[in-house]
Amino acid sequence: AQSVAQPEDQVNVAEGNPLTVKCTYSVSGNPYLFWYVQYPNRGLQFLLKYITGDNLVKGSYGFEAEFNKSQTSFHLKKPSALVSDSALYFCAVRVTTSGTYKYIFGTGTRLKVLA
Amino acid sequence: NAGVTQTPKFRVLKTGQSMTLLCAQDMNHEYMYWYRQDPGMGLRLIHYSVGEGTTAKGEVPDGYNVSRLKKQNFLLGLESAAPSQTSVYFCASRKTTSGGGTGELFFGEGSRLTVL
Numbered sequence: 353a354q355s356v357a358q359p360e361d362q363v364n365v366a367e368g369n370p371l372t373v374k375c376t377y378s379v380s381g382n383p384y385l386f387w388y389v390q391y392p393n394r395g396l397q398f399l400l401k402y403i404t405g406d407n408l409v410k411g412s413y414g415f416e417a418e419f420n421k422s423q424t425s426f427h428l429k430k431p432s433a434l435v436s437d438s439a440l441y442f443c444a445v446r447v448t449t450s451g452t453y454k455y456i457f458g459t460g461t462r463l464k465v466l467a
Numbered sequence: 468n469a470g471v472t473q474t475p476k477f478r479v480l481k482t483g484q485s486m487t488l489l490c491a492q493d494m495n496h497e498y499m500y501w502y503r504q505d506p507g508m509g510l511r512l513i514h515y516s517v518g519e520g521t522t523a524k525g526e527v528p529d530g531y532n533v534s535r536l537k538k539q540n541f542l543l544g545l546e547s548a549a550p551s552q553t554s555v556y557f558c559a560s561r562k563t564t565s566g567g568g569t570g571e572l573f574f575g576e577g578s579r580l581t582v583l
Contacts, residue, residue, distance in 0.1 A: 361507075384570050395471070395557055395574035396510075403570065442509065446570055452517060454525070455500075455572060459509040 354379045354447045358458035365433045366466050373428040373461045375443030384446035385426040386455075387417055389439045396442060402426060413437070433465045469493050473558050473575035480548045480582045488543040488578050490558030498561045499541040500525075500572065501533060503554040510557065516541055548582045555579050 357376045365371045377383055384403050388396040400411025407419045417428045428441060443458040471492045480486055490499065497518050502510040512525030514533040522533045530552060532544045541560075545552060558575040562568025 386571060388572075388574075393577075395576040396559075396572070397574070398571040401569070401571055452515075452523070453498075453570075454512065454515070457502075457510040459507055 354445070354456060356443050356445050356456050356458040358441075358443055358461045360461050361459075362462045362464065364464045364466060367435055368432050371430050371433040371437070371463065371465070373441050373443075373463060375426045375428065375458060377424050377426065377443075377445045379445055379447055381448070383426075385417075385419065386444040386446070387411065387415070387426075387428050388442045388444065389413075390442065390460075391439050399428070399441075433463075435465045435467050438463055438465045471558055471560055471573050471575040473556075473578045475578060476576070477579050478581070480545075480580065482549060482582060484548050485544070485546050486548065486580075487545075488556055488558075488580075490541045490543070490560075490575060492539055492541075492558075492560040492573070494560065494562075494573065495538070496560035496568075496573070497538070497563045497566065499535065500559045501531070501541065501543045502557045502559065503527065504557060504577070505554050513543065513556075545580075548580075550582045553580060553582045 355378045386401045387399040390396045402409050402419045410416045440460050442460050444455050474489045500515040501513040511527045516522045516535040519538040534542045556578045559572040561572050
């Protein structure tokens, strides 16, 4: 079955330190991978995506993600965390089912950046 | 530019009551989706639509119906609400790839439904 896993329910990091939020996937074919962020009582906002090309993709708010095909991972990173980065982060993969694209989301990782 | 708008934002129902959630997008997107978000379960697809007049079932369609009579609107209906349908519901939309879309979904701000 095609799936996305976010192994950590919560990640705590001190402000100014680098952060990593992990995501692994299991899909057939070449994946389209996405990261979204959700602030309290808001909808999901697109951060970045990997479709093809350079394995390191840059997105909004200084976030980047590294696609690793051999490890089937797409970890979200930021060199220096801000308190305002505290939110819920979702990894997603686009799959093709019955000729239609669908999106499978991970269960989310809550990031807490401590001042 | 409003993007994706959901109404209502909050609703409390009694078991057995019916209601409709409205999703409206002003981006001329072909694809529209309804998800529910539950703690520890991420987002699960309820129904989706690939264009005006067409709908299809997602991962958890039971107890819900949808309609897409106009391209910009996607309605989610609960005919007889159950406590298990207490959740936060999100609508999303996107362009087709042939129409210049690159795959990302655009989300509304959610509708929080409580069924007592």
